[in-house]
Amino acid sequence: MSELWTQWLWAWQWPALRDLIDILLVSILVYEMLRLVRGTRAVQMAVGLALVAILYQMSSWLGLTTVQWVLRNAVVYIGFAVIVLFQHEIRTALTHLGNNIRIPFLRSLRRANEYGQDWYDEVVLAATSLASEKTGALIIFERDVGLKTYIESGVRLDARLTYDLLVTIFNPDAPLHDGAVIVSSNRIAAASCFLPLTQNPLLSRELGTRHRAAIGITEDSDACAIIVSEETGSISFALNGKISRHLDGPGLRTQLQQAMETWRTQGEAAAENAEEQRHREVLDEIASARRPDSQSKTRNESIQEGTS
Secondary structure (H helix, E strand, C coil): CHHHHHHHHHHHCCHHHHHHHHHHHHHHHHHHHHHHHCCCCHHHHHHHHHHHHHHHHHHHHHCCHHHHHHHHHHHHHHHHHHHHHCHHHHHHHHHHHHHHCCCHHHHHHHHHCCCCCHHHHHHHHHHHHHHHCCCCEEEEECCCCCCHHHHHCCEEEEEECCHHHHHHHCCCCCCCCCCEEEEECCEEEEEEECCCCCCCCCCCCCCCHHHHHHHHHHHHCCCEEEEECCCCCCEEEEECCEEEEEECHHHHHHHHHHHHCCCCCHHHHHHHHHHHHHHHHHHHHHHHHHHHHHHHHHHHHHHHHHHC
16 A cells, blocks of 8 residues: 555656646636636626736837726726626536535435425426416426525425415416425425526527526526416426426426436436336226227116116
8 A cells, every 4th residue: 555655646746747637627627617607798708808908918018108007006906806797607606516526425315315206297287287378487496506595585385395386376366476486395485586587698589587587596506497488388497597498298397307306317217207108108098998988888878868
C-alpha cells in the first residue's frame, strides 16, 4: 500500500499530469457555465461586459485617459454587478451542481422510498379530464430541491393527492383555481401558489403566463410541471426549463414517471409500460368477450317481456 501511495504521489508531482487535470477541470466548468446560460438573457449581459472590456483595451491603446479612469473605477463595482445581474444563473448553476453530485447511499434510500403507482393514474386522469373541458391547470411536483418558499406563497392544504381534489381545485368557480398546485411527498402541499416566470427570450409567443410559470419553476429548481391550456385544452409537461406540448394520457404518464423515478433505467420503464399495455389488452379482451353475452341476455329478456 505504501508503494502504491508513493507511486501516486510521484505521478501527481509530474507537471504534465497536473496540467492535464487542471485544464480538464477548467474545460468542464466553462462548458457547464456556457450550457447553463445558453438561450437566456445572461448571454446578452455577458456580451455587454465583453464590450466594456474591449472598450477599456481600446482606450489604453488610443491613450484615452479619461475613459480609462472611468472604467478603472467602475471595475470595483463589477463584482457586485455580476452577482446582481447573474443571480438567477448563479442559483441555477449551484442547484445543478448539487443535483449532479449525489451520495450513492442517498440514491438507494430514495429507491426504497416509493409512493406506489396509483397516484400517476389519478394525476393523468385529472389532467385529461380538465383538458377535455378546457379548464386551465398547473401542477408542480417537488423532487430533490425543496419548494417551501413557493408553498408558503399559496394556501396550505397538506391533503392526499386524488383525482377529485385536483378537479375541484381547478374548477373555475373555486377560490383556489388561480395559481399552481404544488405536490410534495405524494401529497398536495398547497394551492393557489405564485411562481416565477421564465425570462427565456427564445420561447414561443403562443405560451401564456401559465406555461411560462411552469418553465420558470423548472429553471429555478429540479421540479417538473403539468400544464393544461385553457385556450386549446392541450396538455404540456415541463422539466429542466424545457417543455413538451400536445401530450396524450399515456405520453404524460410516461414523462411524469420518468421524471419522478430517475433511478429507473429506460429498459425498466419500457418493460413496465409494455406490461401495463398487455394488462390493458387482456382487460379489453375480457370486456369484449362478455359484451355479446350481455347483449344476448338483454335480447332474451326483451323477447320474454314482449311475449308476456
